[in-house]
Amino acid sequence: MSALVIDNISELVTNDPELGEGPLGLVRAVALVIEGERVAAIEPAGAAGDEHLDAGGRCVVPGFVDSHTHLVFAGDRAEEFAARMAGAPYGTGGIRVTTEATRAAGADELEGLARARREEALHAGITQLEIKSGYGLDIETERRLCEVAARLTDEVTFLGAHAVPPGIAADEYAAQVADEMIPAVAAERLADFVDVFADVGFFDPDATERIGVAAVAAGLGLRVHGNQLGPGPGVGLAVELGADFVALSFVRSAADIDELRLRLDELGSPALTVAKIEKIEA
Known part of the structure; x- marks a missing residue:
């Protein structure tokens, strides 16, 4: 399955305190890997993938x-x-x-x-x-x-x-x-x-x-x-x-x-x- 990588994320809100800082599970300087309609992984910045989307140093949060x-x-x-x-x-x-x-x-x-x-x-x-x-x-x-x-x-x-x-x-x-x-x-x-x-x-x-x-x-x-x-x-x-x-x-x-x-x-x-x-x- 092809993977979309959202890269250059300054802060990622995971909503999982086990994955990052505080109750929102905040992680910094990472890439988000998406396969199909699912989040597949959180990787270090610069992760490999079939398609890349540059977040431009923005914060990425779950949908409201x-x-x-x-x-x-x-x-x-x-x-x-x-x-x-x-x-x-x-x-x-x-x-x-x-x-x-x-x-x-x-x-x-x-x-x-x-x-x-x-x-x-x-x-x-x-x-x-x-x-x-x-x-x-x-x-x-x-x-x-x-x-x-x-x-x-x-x-x-x-x-x-x-x-x-x-x-x-x-x-x-x-x-x-x-x-x-x-x-x-x-x-x-x-x-x-x-x-x-x-x-x-x-x-x-x-x-x-x-x-x-x-x-x-x-x-x-x-x-x-x-x-x-x-x-x-x-x-x-x-x-x-x-x-x-x-x-x-x-x-x-x-x-x-x-x-x-x-x-x-x-x-x-x-x-x-x-x-x-x-x-x-x-």
Whole structure:
């Protein structure tokens, strides 16, 4: 197999403390040998290979992982972001505006938009990312979003419970997600995971539990948007329901972290990952 050698690396971050200095396993003045799609070896500078790429004395790091993206959508939420910059609270308005545009877009248009965003992410150094649905909020559009996402990634997350669409009560929509959408997603193998936005103004604890139980019963993995907008039961519910991932957590204090750690120990859920903790107050 031919080997690509990335040479003239000033610093290489291995993420393995056994390979180099400190917790990131930093090594200096080396070459990285790649065979096929795998890193084959770390060699001294000037290593032999079939093809060489000069890093120019730069630092080489592992690709970034974006564990939370809604890549497949049309329209934008620019007006919402402008309003938030002016002091308006976070709400569902931006999601609903984007949902309208997404419902009107065909699969080919959505795929083109998503591929462009994926390419932009790659240029920013992101080599792995999750792709959720969530801008359909009805079974027809959510199905289309999942199908498009499946063309771009190996695992898809269904987020029908992103917000409550206009014209339907929150508990009624939660029942629709749990009793109709999730079984259809599982039967058609549209997604591997189910996500739910467990927060004030979105899905309350009862709705979150109903959706989470339905996901597990359908044989799908569970992920939770937990406590993005402030303290609440989102993270605790994620642990209780056996979720493997909780994102956008707003943690108020170190005591909350300690409580989460204890609950994880009690429930034996070491696989649960807390991503993007935005704020911790003493």
